[in-house]
Amino acid sequence: MDQDVVIEANNLDLTFQTNDGPVHALKDVNLTINKGDFVSFIGPSGCGKTTFLRAMAALEEPSNGSITVNGMSADEARRNRAYGYVFQAAGLYPWRTIAGNIKLPLEIMGFSKAEMAEHVNKVLELVDLKGFGKKFPWQLSGGMQQRASIARALAFDADILLMDEPFGALDEIVRDHLNEQLLELWARTEKTIGFVTHSIPEAVYLSTKIVVMSPRPGRITDIIESTLPKDRSLDIRDTQEFIDIAHRVREGLRAGHGDDA
Numbered sequence: 001m002d003q004d005v006v007i008e009a010n011n012l013d014l015t016f017q018t019n020d021g022p023v024h025a026l027k028d029v030n031l032t033i034n035k036g037d038f039v040s041f042i043g044p045s046g047c048g049k050t051t052f053l054r055a056m057a058a059l060e061e062p063s064n065g066s067i068t069v070n071g072m073s074a075d076e077a078r079r080n081r082a083y084g085y086v087f088q089a090a091g092l093y094p095w096r097t098i099a100g101n102i103k104l105p106l107e108i109m110g111f112s113k114a115e116m117a118e119h120v121n122k123v124l125e126l127v128d129l130k131g132f133g134k135k136f137p138w139q140l141s142g143g144m145q146q147r148a149s150i151a152r153a154l155a156f157d158a159d160i161l162l163m164d165e166p167f168g169a170l171d172e173i174v175r176d177h178l179n180e181q182l183l184e185l186w187a188r189t190e191k192t193i194g195f196v197t198h199s200i201p202e203a204v205y206l207s208t209k210i211v212v213m214s215p216r217p218g219r220i221t222d223i224i225e226s227t228l229p230k231d232r233s234l235d236i237r238d239t240q241e242f243i244d245i246a247h248r249v250r251e252g253l254r255a256g257h258g259d260d261a
Ligand SMILES: Nc1ncnc2c1ncn2[C@@H]1O[C@H](COP(=O)(O)OP(=O)(O)OP(=O)(O)O)[C@@H](O)[C@H]1O
Pocket: 016, 017, 018, 023, 024, 025, 043, 044, 045, 046, 047, 048, 049, 050, 051, 052, 218
């Protein structure tokens, strides 16, 4: 196996059996994610973005085809704690402090108190929340809560971070700021990131690879390798190169909609 390949989906198919009949959520999905990639998944509601991310995390079982993570099955990778997962809402437990929330996966894994304290301090610093460990979630702004949720996903230092639309509920200024911070974190930690979004500018700004999907059944309609430099500031959104990539994403989304009728 190529050393650099982290996630590989081959002819992935996933159908949910529901009371209203089968829902074909993913069809013929092929994708390779390499070490250090920042991959965004974009597409209209219901095109299977979350399902695909959940399949990578072994939270859904493919009906056909295969998905491997670090050369093993997604399930084995999950047991090896290969990734951290950030959900749409921050999902912090209100009765636990921020540090208490971040510790949770570590407690489950049986880390010692000293190890937990060390990890918590390290990840709080990574997401710029140093000194906020003793606060409760409600004492933090929405953006800070989402950063705390990212810190929890980073707690056991997995190489892969799977993020399901983590900034969707935030206003644009906060989102811009978190996007910048996420890129800094990615550069510092060299993690491989899978990121679901509905926003074209967010996908283009963050990604090295943009996966455009279309619904009914959910499939990949375009994979765009970004030509933007890895080190980028928000100003890059005004460049022609950025606008051209955004245009291609929009075209891909439109084409997907076209055969939707
Ligand atoms: N557990 C489930 N049981 C039945 N159907 C499901 C289940 N999870 C998802 N689906 C269906 O599969 C399809 C893909 O859903 P998914 O949540 O992956 O889409 P999405 O692209 O992430 O959507 P959104 O952008 O709205 O979050 C949808 O039609 C959805 O209703």
